[in-house]
Amino acid sequence: MNKVIDKKSFWFFLAPISLTFIIVVIIPFIIGMYYSLTDWSAIPGATTRFIGFENYREIFADAQFRTSFVKTLIYAFYAVMLINIVGFSLALLVTRKLKTSNLLRTAFFMPNLIGGLILGYIWQFVFLEILPYVSELLNTGILGARWLSDPDMALWSMAIVSTWQMGGYIMIIYIAALNSIPKELIEAASLDGAGALQKIRHITFPMVAPAFTVSLFLTLSTSFKMFDVNIALTGGGPARLTELLALGIYNKAFTQANFGEGQAQAAIFFGVIAITTLTQVYFSKRKEVEM
Amino acid sequence: MKKIISLVLVLVMSMLLLIGCQDESAETNQPDANEPVVEDVVVDIFQFKVEIVEQLDALVDDFEKQYPHIDIVMDTVGGGQDYSAALRVRMNSGNQPAIFNVPGPTERDMWREFLEPLNDQDWIQYAAKGTLDNITVDGNIYGVPFGLEGYGIIYNVSMLKDAGIDTSKIDTLSELSEAFSILDEKKDELGIDVVLSYSVGASAWWTAAYHTFNIPFAMQEDPMAFIDSLNDGTGQIYSNDRFEGFFDLLDLFFEYSYEDLITVTYDAQVSNFALGKTAMLHQGNWTIGMIQEISPEIEMAFLPIPLSDNKAWGNDSIPVGVPNFWVVNSQLEPEVKEAAKKFLNFMMNTDRGHRFLVEEAQFIPAFTHVKIQPKDPLAKSIQDYVYAGRILPWVWHGFPAGFNEIDAKQAIQEYYLGKRTRSEVMIFLDEMWQEKK
Structure with missing residues (x-):
């Protein structure tokens, strides 16, 4: 009897979320896959023709799609590195017994509460007005670089902004992992005469490996899907050289009114993200140690 | 105890939800005593010109005073934002605007099914020569020019x-x-x-x-x-x-x-x-x-x-x-279309509307029956070029x-x-x- 009720309540509590998931994720996904095989124009009432894999063929002939693809890979590399290094360092910093560590945690996490679009505009101002001004004051060249008008610098700029935004979030994950390391291990190592770096390398790293898996997965997938900071900070410029895949899909679909091809790009995009992140999780998982 | 508290909370929240719904329906169903018995109409405007939002709001206020049963809801997407992309989203959202903007032939042909001919509006005859070319198909005039720029x-x-x-x-x-x-x-x-x-x-x-x-x-x-x-x-x-x-x-x-x-x-x-x-x-x-x-x-x-x-x-x-045209959505109910046309008429055919066009929005009028002349130096300079x-x-x-x-x-x-x-x-x-x- 109890079992029946358990089962019933299981489905009862699962229903709202699974229903929402089906309505806003699964069904649009299936419809999208269908649209990627058509010449859909997004004008209500207009006829939509089924054209098979024509859209996919177009993509492979599209030079801009290749550019966007390469730029996305480069950007993801920059961003994943920066975010994780900064996030982990911040976590190490605030798990020390500092008086201000609680305040610092809040401060580092704050930028994550601001939306990417707003961050993009704020940082545009920082890159265009404040940094050149400061560099003039200090008489250094590096801050006054052409942050947003040089294509390579613009990618770095985007990575810096995302680090500022996501670093705090990733820091929280690392803090949780660092706090769960048993004190005995560290104490024992200290007694054996291990230095700070040795402790980090041989105890901290292996023990927080599960957190690395999660953080790498999160940063990798958000970096691939980067859209808001991209459109607000560089708009894909100069000359579409910082137009990452998500913005490219948006432009193809909405600006050029080619929704079918945009949808097909999105399908490929989905495949790429799925494969990359799953591979990453598979390999990171193998590095984790069980207690 | 905890169970009871959470149960009570859930109940209160769902009650709030229901009350919220009820309130709204009660409001719309009870007409104001002063209002005429005409049915209320909501006219959604979806326009692109960020520079004239305040001025347009003022015009809408005056319009609504004159026609209390018409409620104008204005949305603006523009100034570097992609209006045509936003319009597509809006058209697919189920809340189609009654008045929107079409800039020229490419978009006109795209939205042809949604454009209401405006030939019967008496002020359309005053449009300056050539200003309607981009919005006319087979003698049907589908839009009203914003002005000249x-x-x-x-x-x-x-x-x-x-x-x-x-x-x-x-x-x-x-x-x-x-x-x-x-x-x-x-x-x-x-x-x-x-x-x-x-x-x-x-x-x-x-x-x-x-x-x-x-x-x-x-x-x-x-x-x-x-x-x-x-x-x-x-x-x-x-x-x-x-x-x-x-x-x-x-x-x-x-x-x-x-x-x-x-x-x-x-x-x-x-x-x-x-x-x-x-x-x-x-x-x-x-x-x-x-x-x-x-x-x-x-x-x-x-x-x-x-x-x-x-x-x-x-x-x-x-x-x-002509930077853009006002068009009326032909797919909506007749009373909404009627109200939308009334608003365009108010803008193009009354002194208040003309004041908006020339003095407030600082357009160079595309209609010859607008008597007010632009005062700003740039508009004047353009008029010199037009006259020459x-x-x-x-x-x-x-x-x-x-x-x-x-x-x-x-x-x-x-x-x-x-x-x-x-x-x-x-x-x-x-x-x-x-x-x-």
Whole structure:
């Protein structure tokens, strides 16, 4: 009897979320896959023709799609590195017994509460007005670089902004992992005469490996899907050289009114993200140690 | 105990939800005692011009006072944001606007099914000649022009006088180039940073990718025929003499404008001119509000944008056109369409509406029965060009969707960065046109 009720309540509590998931994720996904095989124009009432894999063929002939693809890979590399290094360092910093560590945690996490679009505009101002001004004051060249008008610098700029935004979030994950390391291990190592770096390398790293898996997965997938900071900070410029895949899909679909091809790009995009992140999780998982 | 508390909380929250719903329905069902018995109508407006939002709100207030049963809900997406993309989303959202904007033939044909003919509106006969061409199909007039707008090289009158430049003589590229170099020499005297305020990127990308890019098309002997020839593959941009002139012009602009043109925002572009940091500004009369806010007394007028020294090209003219049309959504209920037409009538056919058009929104009226004359110097300058017949058309509304935003912008930026040469850029533009037409 109890079992029946358990089962019933299981489905009862699962229903709202699974229903929402089906309505806003699964069904649009299936419809999208269908649209990627058509010449859909997004004008209500207009006829939509089924054209098979024509859209996919177009993509492979599209030079801009290749550019966007390469730029996305480069950007993801920059961003994943920066975010994780900064996030982990911040976590190490605030798990020390500092008086201000609680305040610092809040401060580092704050930028994550601001939306990417707003961050993009704020940082545009920082890159265009404040940094050149400061560099003039200090008489250094590096801050006054052409942050947003040089294509390579613009990618770095985007990575810096995302680090500022996501670093705090990733820091929280690392803090949780660092706090769960048993004190005995560290104490024992200290007694054996291990230095700070040795402790980090041989105890901290292996023990927080599960957190690395999660953080790498999160940063990798958000970096691939980067859209808001991209459109607000560089708009894909100069000359579409910082137009990452998500913005490219948006432009193809909405600006050029080619929704079918945009949808097909999105399908490929989905495949790429799925494969990359799953591979990453598979390999990171193998590095984790069980207690 | 905990269970009971959470149960109570859940109950209270669901009650709140229900009460919320009930309240709203009660409100809409009970008409105000003062209101006439006419059924309430909501007219959604979805428009693109961010510069006139406040003025339009004031007009809507006065309109709603006169027609209390009509509720106007206005949404604005524009000013660097992509209006046509937002419109598509809105049309698919199930809450279609009753009044929206269509800029020209490409979009007109796209939304044809949604356009209500406005031939029966009596004020439509007063529209100035040619202003309805882009919105008329088979004798059906589908939209109302916002007004006329023009752009060119805005110059600071007193500054050019100080530099001893006779602006009436500038109607060729070499004369413009000479004026630029004179101003450049007297930079310190005049207190300017650079001669021309220009941009090819950031939030002002459109000043190059739409407005400058329009000139070589508009100066063709028959611009529409040239676009048709690009569409059917008989014509090409490559080796066209007007486009050679276009790149000569860009070279000149690049030489006498800011060091880094990719990151000049719209605000910076306009305000630098208004603050007297530049002698000239490549923009249109819509910047008047912003300029006068910064320096109300500045004297300004337009110079043409010449591509060569050839008099036959129209190098002494400035491009004047209808930026956008108000259209009524034909797919909605008759009473909503009726109310929407009433609003357009209020705007185009009453003194209050005319005051809005000319004085508040600072449009140059496209209707001849509007008696109020524009006062601002830029509108006056454009009217001088119109009266003298020295005007070029705006032709980008006939380009493939996204050609300006994506391809022309990319091409100009690549040329600016030196990533492609002149002829490579022209070949690129031809390829992109063929792909998207």
